[in-house]
Amino acid sequence: MNIEDIRKDFPILENRKIAYLDNGATTQKPLPVLERIDEFYKKYNANVHRGAYSLSVVASEMYENVRAKIAKFVNARFPEEIIFSKNATESLNLIAYSYGLENLKKDDEIVISIMEHHSNLVPWQKVSKVTGSKLNYMYINNNFEIADEEIETKITDKTKIVGITHVSNALGTINNIEKIVKYAHKKGAVVVVDAAQSIPHMKIDVQKLDADFLVFSGHKMLAPLGIGVLYGKREILNKMNPFIMGGDMIEYVYEQETTFAPLPNKFEAGTQNIEGVIGLDAAIDYIEKIGYDKIQEIEKNLTLYARNKLSKLDFIELYLTPNEENHSSVISFNIKGVHPHDVASILDGEGVCVRSRKPLRTTSYEISWNRFNM
Amino acid sequence: MEDLTEVYNELIMEHSMNSYNKKELKNADYSEMGHNPNCGDEIKLQMKLDGNVIKDMAFVGHGCAISQASTSIMIDTLKGKTLDEAKEIIKTFIGMIKREITDEKELEKLEDAIAFKNVSNMPARVKCALLAWHTIEKMLEKKDENNGK
Numbered sequence: 189m190n191i192e193d194i195r196k197d198f199p200i201l202e203n204r205k206i207a208y209l210d211n212g213a214t215t216q217k218p219l220p221v222l223e224r225i226d227e228f229y230k231k232y233n234a235n236v237h238r239g240a241y242s243l244s245v246v247a248s249e250m251y252e253n254v255r256a257k258i259a260k261f262v263n264a265r266f267p268e269e270i271i272f273s274k275n276a277t278e279s280l281n282l283i284a285y286s287y288g289l290e291n292l293k294k295d296d297e298i299v300i301s302i303m304e305h306h307s308n309l310v311p312w313q314k315v316s317k318v319t320g321s322k323l324n325y326m327y328i329n330n331n332f333e334i335a336d337e338e339i340e341t342k343i344t345d346k347t348k349i350v351g352i353t354h355v356s357n358a359l360g361t362i363n364n365i366e367k368i369v370k371y372a373h374k375k376g377a378v379v380v381v382d383a384a385q386s387i388p389h390m391k392i393d394v395q396k397l398d399a400d401f402l403v404f405s406g407h408k409m410l411a412p413l414g415i416g417v418l419y420g421k422r423e424i425l426n427k428m429n430p431f432i433m434g435g436d437m438i439e440y441v442y443e444q445e446t447t448f449a450p451l452p453n454k455f456e457a458g459t460q461n462i463e464g465v466i467g468l469d470a471a472i473d474y475i476e477k478i479g480y481d482k483i484q485e486i487e488k489n490l491t492l493y494a495r496n497k498l499s500k501l502d503f504i505e506l507y508l509t510p511n512e513e514n515h516s517s518v519i520s521f522n523i524k525g526v527h528p529h530d531v532a533s534i535l536d537g538e539g540v541c542v543r544s545r546k547p548l549r550t551t552s553y554e555i556s557w558n559r560f561n562m
Numbered sequence: 563m564e565d566l567t568e569v570y571n572e573l574i575m576e577h578s579m580n581s582y583n584k585k586e587l588k589n590a591d592y593s594e595m596g597h598n599p600n601c602g603d604e605i606k607l608q609m610k611l612d613g614n615v616i617k618d619m620a621f622v623g624h625g626c627a628i629s630q631a632s633t634s635i636m637i638d639t640l641k642g643k644t645l646d647e648a649k650e651i652i653k654t655f656i657g658m659i660k661r662e663i664t665d666e667k668e669l670e671k672l673e674d675a676i677a678f679k680n681v682s683n684m685p686a687r688v689k690c691a692l693l694a695w696h697t698i699e700k701m702l703e704k705k706d707e708n709n710g711k
Contacts, residue, residue, distance in 0.1 A: 533569075
């Protein structure tokens, strides 16, 4: 498949002269994803895990099959290690509330990096405030990377949780997760990996990374809005209490007490976003049809082209690592003396959709791209 | 594109790059902070009164060309006006940006601030143009509350 063929799969790009470069915020949806959702409502819609009628049984089967498929997609050991959520943010809150609040004590330490998205930062502030634990940061060096030394200084014997993004949404830096996990485990901490910006671009293997938790959002990987995933090691998830209470997550309910359902239902209270799950299934099919190798090849070419062109413009400051192998496909830059929102408006006038933001307290803004933009 | 070139015109660029209104006002009677949390734009607006007349105004802060120019041009427009005249102009400006007031005659009282008319066609930038105007609105509301008016 070449880029023109891929572009044709995205109805929103049809007859429109736009370059959609804001895939870091959300991706557009290909036709096979839209069609699968349409088909679900026309042929299979019913609530899952409820009715004793065949329509509901089929819907439940479809729903559980996707769980098994995602487990395979990220190489989890068991399907019940995959929990459906609203998005990466909700997954991270689940970890913060059900693991963080219940396991951290005064003087324990939480370590996150300065390049975390707010969703992997603000929940830890809450945990820190409530439990009296300390929130420490790993900072970046001049290459916009976290140096080994920083990892080994900040993660200590007191560290109980390490939160780290796989790929930075602001800088495109690919963090060395395996190294961080190894060091954190040596110190007895659990590691929470935010894969929202990496899974659209690269193969994720949770066993190879040895992450204790890993989260991502569907809508950043061609799936519909409102569906996310939490992966957790079974032995850890089993020991955790539920995050949201309600139907479907219970075993026995008495007037004053309730016992909870086993994994994965324990963490999926209330009617779930079945449409989202079905759409995520189609999105994974679409990604696998193109293949991560091909996606990486296209992205690498685009990224190198952009790095090359942008670095020749003397009015532009680039915020990215010089080590190409540590850089994904997000490019942050600043046009000297011009506010990012003005730049975004002017580019919008030319049909170029970019994000404008102020990451890491420097005025700059990012373009991020994905396989289907040109 | 037309909207864009009309918005980023000479007057607006001049006020955003190098405004003579951007400074601390000594002995200000009133001061108010304005903030757009989504984009980080922030201003501190200061006002000095002479009886019922706005004698002087200034601002400090940072933000995009539209928010900074809008603040500076607002100060030019409101300086020397009575508080009642100012309130009328503020209402008209907000009405123009929200497309609730389109009558050319009515918009004349905005003087230079009419330069922002096309921002009403750029929904993503409306909050930038309105930052200063909402800030002074808040400042005057607080003033009236304290005066028991």
